[in-house]
Amino acid sequence: MPIQPLEDLIVDFNEIGVKDRLTLLLEYSDNLPELPSRYKDHPDLLERVEECQSPIYLFVEVDEANRVQLFFSAPPEAPTTRGFASILHEALNGQLASEVLGVDEDFANRIGLAEAVSPLRMRGMRAMLHRIKRQVREKAN
Amino acid sequence: MPVETDSNAKFLEYATPEVLVSTEWLAANLNTDGLVIVESDEDVLLYEVGHIAGAVKIDWHLDLNDPVQRDYIGAEAFQALMQRNGISRESTVVIYGDKSNWWAAYALWVFKLFGHPDVRLLDGGREKWIAEGREITRQVSPVNKSNYPLVSRDDSPIRAFRDDVLAHFGNPLIDVRSPQEYSGERTHMPDYPDEGALRGGHIPTAASVPWAKSAGELGVFRSRAELEAIYLGEAGLKAGDNVIAYCRIGERSSHTWFVLNYLLGFTGVRNYDGSWTEWGSLVGVPIAKGTAPGDLPVSK
Numbered sequence: 001m002p003i004q005p006l007e008d009l010i011v012d013f014n015e016i017g018v019k020d021r022l023t024l025l026l027e028y029s030d031n032l033p034e035l036p037s038r039y040k041d042h043p044d045l046l047e048r049v050e051e052c053q054s055p056i057y058l059f060v061e062v063d064e065a066n067r068v069q070l071f072f073s074a075p076p077e078a079p080t081t082r083g084f085a086s087i088l089h090e091a092l093n094g095q096l097a098s099e100v101l102g103v104d105e106d107f108a109n110r111i112g113l114a115e116a117v118s119p120l121r122m123r124g125m126r127a128m129l130h131r132i133k134r135q136v137r138e139k140a141n
Numbered sequence: 142m143p144v145e146t147d148s149n150a151k152f153l154e155y156a157t158p159e160v161l162v163s164t165e166w167l168a169a170n171l172n173t174d175g176l177v178i179v180e181s182d183e184d185v186l187l188y189e190v191g192h193i194a195g196a197v198k199i200d201w202h203l204d205l206n207d208p209v210q211r212d213y214i215g216a217e218a219f220q221a222l223m224q225r226n227g228i229s230r231e232s233t234v235v236i237y238g239d240k241s242n243w244w245a246a247y248a249l250w251v252f253k254l255f256g257h258p259d260v261r262l263l264d265g266g267r268e269k270w271i272a273e274g275r276e277i278t279r280q281v282s283p284v285n286k287s288n289y290p291l292v293s294r295d296d297s298p299i300r301a302f303r304d305d306v307l308a309h310f311g312n313p314l315i316d317v318r319s320p321q322e323y324s325g326e327r328t329h330m331p332d333y334p335d336e337g338a339l340r341g342g343h344i345p346t347a348a349s350v351p352w353a354k355s356a357g358e359l360g361v362f363r364s365r366a367e368l369e370a371i372y373l374g375e376a377g378l379k380a381g382d383n384v385i386a387y388c389r390i391g392e393r394s395s396h397t398w399f400v401l402n403y404l405l406g407f408t409g410v411r412n413y414d415g416s417w418t419e420w421g422s423l424v425g426v427p428i429a430k431g432t433a434p435g436d437l438p439v440s441k
Contacts, residue, residue, distance in 0.1 A: 026189045054184065077239065079186035117185045118202035 003099050006091035006107065013111040021116040028090065029083035035073050046073060047135065049128050054078030056085060058128065060135035066097045068136055080117060084125040087111070088132065097140040101133055143259045144176045144233040152264075154365035156406025160399075161264045161362070162235055164273055171195060177228045180267070181238040181248040191277035193237070193270060197226040197284060201244055201392070205251045216293045219255050223289035230258070230290055237263035237270065241353060241360035243396050250395035250412060254294045262399070269359040299398065301385045301411035303419060306344065307426070310437055313378055314347035315386040317397045318417065322389070323349040325430040338421025342428040344387065345435040348376040352393040355400045368405055378407070387413035387420070 013021050039045055039059055046057035056074040063069065070093045072085035091107075092100050104110070108125040147166040152158040162170075170176055171194060178196040180188045188198040199205065204222055207214055214222065228234060234257065238245035242262050252260045263270070271277060296302075301309070321327045325341030343349070354371050357363045363371070372378050384407055386394040391414025398412040413420075420426060429435025 022186065022189065026186055029186060029190075076190070077187065078184055079190045080184050083186060118200075120202060121185060 003091065003095050003103065005095075006103065009087060009091050010107075010110050013113065018112075018115050021113055025083040025087075025113065025116070026079065028086035029079040032072060032074070032082045032086040033089060035071055039071050039073070043073075046071070047131060049124070049131055054081045056081045056124075056128070058085070058131060058135075060132055060139060062097050062136060062139040062141065064141070066141055068092060068095055068097055068100045068132075070132065080121060081124060084128060088125070088128055092132065097136050100136050101140075103129065103133070105129070143231075144170065144173050151364065155362075155404040157403040160261050160403045162261050163264055164270050164275060167193070167235060167237075167263055167270075168275060175231065175233055177226065177232045177234050179226070179228075179234055179236045179245075179248065181236055181244045182267070183239055183244050187239055187267070189279065191279055194276065194278050194280070195282050196237075197228075199226065199236075199248055201247055205248060213251055213254060213294065216255070216291050219294070220289050220291050223257075224286050225284070227284040227287045228257075228289060229287040230292075232287070233259045233261065235261045235263055237266045239267050241268070241356035241396070242266040243352070243393060246396040246399045247392045250299065250398060253299055254296060255292050256295060265359045265361040269361060272359055298409070299402075299411055301387075301413040303413075303415050303423060303426070305411065306385060306387075306413055306420070309383075309385050310346065312383045312385070313376075314344050315372075315376060315378075315384060315394075315397060315401075316343045316347040316349050317352035317386055317388045317394045318343075318349075319351055320349060320432070322417065323347075324432050325428075338389075338417050340421045340428055342421070342430040343417075343435070344420055345427050345429040345438050347387075347429075348378075348434060349432075350376045350397070352388065352396045355397065355404075362400065362404060365404065368400060372401065372405060380407075382407060384410045385413050386410065387416040389417045390414065391416045 013024060046059045049056045049058060054074060059071040061069040070089050074082045074085055108122045114122050146159040147162040149163045152161045178193055179199050180192045180196045181199050182188060185200050205213060236245040236248050245262055245266055249260050249262060316323050323343045327341060350371060355363055355368060384401055386397045388394040391412055394412050398410050401407045402410045427438035
């Protein structure tokens with residue numbers, strides 16, 4: 001089953017020009033949800049994404065119904081990284097663990113951002129997805 | 142007509158004071174004719190988050206590197222880049238950016254590959270401007286396309302290739318990477334993605350001077366005396382030395398190139414942009430490991 005928010009996001013990005021994709025990424029960056037206080041007060045619980053140029057931390061919860069909740073923390077001086085995190089949040093938060101595990105590794109290439117930010121920079125998003133899946137695998141019921 | 146230079150007393154100590162402007166100077170010259178402000182950052186979205194009013198954006202990945210070959214853009218792409226950003230050959234260009242002007246210095250170095258006459262850095266860059274509470278905006282000002290001549294890139298004065306490095310042994314090399322990269326403990330910067338090198342270590346005889354040593358609080362360049370203590374004192378450079386600086390892909394070392402060339406007045410300083418991602422994967426070249434510079438290689 002394709003994940004609908006993820007497919008919608010791919011359409012949103014691909015139906016606009018390359019310049020506008022950067023603007024849309026900025027919107028995502030601005031709207032990255034804040035960490036709830038249980039993580040704000042416990043940064044030790046978060047996992048650092050080493051592959052990203054800027055400090056970004058993430059944490060995955062899987063609830064009793066096997067739905068995935070994602071939490072990210074990245075500083076305002078790292079808007080691209082925040083944008084990537086926010087896109088993953090929009091696409092995957094609340095989805096079933098099995099569906100998140102089934103997300104195509106190629107997802108980062110399908111949203112057309114490589115042309116807007118350069119292919120090298122997309123590595124950060126792939127690394128985040130990889131780490132999200134690993135945590136989901138560890139925590140799924 | 143180049144825009145008047147900044148007569149800030151700190152800059153007057155440097156070998157080439159006119160390559161720096163202060164935040165005060167820039168704030169007073171935002172609307173000066175003939176001045177183009179360029180922001181160049183590591184993060185491709187930082188300009189969009191807010192920039193100095195009227196500044197244009199030049200991105201090192203998207204604008205300065207050739208999209209296919211590992212090289213910088215050629216004459217036509219540089220001409221087009223200048224024109225769409227409203228820069229003419231006579232423009233005074235002030236570049237600023239994040240991380241102590243690391244990427245701004247890189248952009249300046251590329252401008253100099255094309256011999257753009259008047260390019261300056263904003264001392265302290267983006268960090269200092271914002272720390273001082275100066276205004277930034279998300280508004281992108283319309284740019285009037287300029288005429289810029291087709292100028293061929295002239296690498297030889299400031300850019301070193303691997304064969305130049307091999308021929309350079311016996312002259313000083315400065316390795317500006319982190320101590321862990323220098324010793325060979327790791328092949329990339331701590332906390333940064335691995336851009337790939339098959340071996341760890343450094344070019345034999347290179348002195349280790351991490352690039353950020355030249356920047357002080359709020360990313361400003363250290364004073365002439367402090368810089369001399371670092372490069373002439375600790376690193377052992379002598380006046381008249383012919384120096385090559387390198388890092389991982391040539392960005393951090395362009396910052397050191399700027400310091401050695403403009404602030405300390407060394408002539409003929411070159412940046413080896415192939416740097417460790419090339420040298421650390423080249424077949425048959427000598428490498429030293431550990432914290433010592435290592436011996437001068439003997440030809441086999």
